[in-house]
Amino acid sequence: MRLSQGVEWGLHCAALIGQLPPGTAVSRRALARHFGLPESYLAKQLQAMVRAGILLASSGPHGGFRLARASSEITALDILEAIDGTAPPFVCQEIRQQGSGAAPARDCKAACGISAIMASAHRAWQNSLRAIDVDQLVAAVPPTLRARNRRQFAKATR
């Protein structure tokens, strides 16, 4: 169960845009330079976030990506699911109903215990990430860095 590296990139990018004045757009080229990432591959993660309705993309000079909602309305779970997908990590194949020891349908009205505990663990994971929004990520950045970033990305708000 290894998580795609793009998740880290997406979280960092959202946190960076979130610490700039609201409405500021940052191009993927600038983002890639800032974090030392391959621009073309980063594009894939940003596109996914656009499709999920987290970011808005604009073309042309002074274009780029900006937050689609207030930074307090975007959770870490939103970003993770945008990039990694919303499918649960555990998919029950109902093997209890297969093979020579197959359980009769009468005993399978309720979800099997194993599927239940995995779903519960998934909910715990989700709840932990849903409790964090981009605002809190920004707050965790040292003030000196935040000031430097704001200076570096000073640009017309479009």
Added chain:
Amino acid sequence: MRLSQGVEWGLHCAALIGQLPPGTAVSRRALARHFGLPESYLAKQLQAMVRAGILLASSGPHGGFRLARASSEITALDILEAIDGTAPPFVCQEIRQQGSGAAPARDCKAACGISAIMASAHRAWQNSLRAIDVDQLVAAVPPTLRARNRRQFAKATR
């Protein structure tokens, strides 16, 4: 973040062995037949559980796999980590220290906020699974099925 299908197999197999008289060994052939699984591939999951110290394997006729500890001493997390590995799903690459916007080492004494929240979510997931042991998985199986399984796998305790 998709979880290997073998995790489901491992959990079901442990739960099945756990509902038999203590010390009962079940061959991988019998397990594969019981759940309708490819025996050769199931072998890989069982081997992983042996390496992790969850199961004990014995050769020869009447051989097979049995629990290495009491069913109340084996958690769902033990089984998951045996098959899926103990590596955390999120690995922080410290991209905050790379690229043109690299943070100075002075500001990186503490783990970055993003790494922290991902680690926290991972702990929540782990705690949820650590709270479940094989005994509880067995208890979730309908009594009629448990009786049938005990009858079917009646064998000398070796």
Added chain:
DNA sequence: GCCCGCGTACTCGGATATTTTGTGTCCGAGTAAGAGGGG
């Protein structure tokens, strides 16, 4: 009838292909800014 030896069938274990997923890269279409010329 009891004990010993041997063959046999059953077991697990590691080494080997195939398919799917994640990683990485490239090139083309669209758009808005900004310079330049005309009124």
Added chain:
DNA sequence: CCCCTCTTACTCGGACACAAAATATCCGAGTACGCGGGC
């Protein structure tokens, strides 16, 4: 001095190779049972 037009450079988006991991399979080594023969 103001407005319109055109060029240009910048942006995103989708389509195309590459590498790693999960999936699936085969064959070989070892072991305990149980039968057969001998005592």
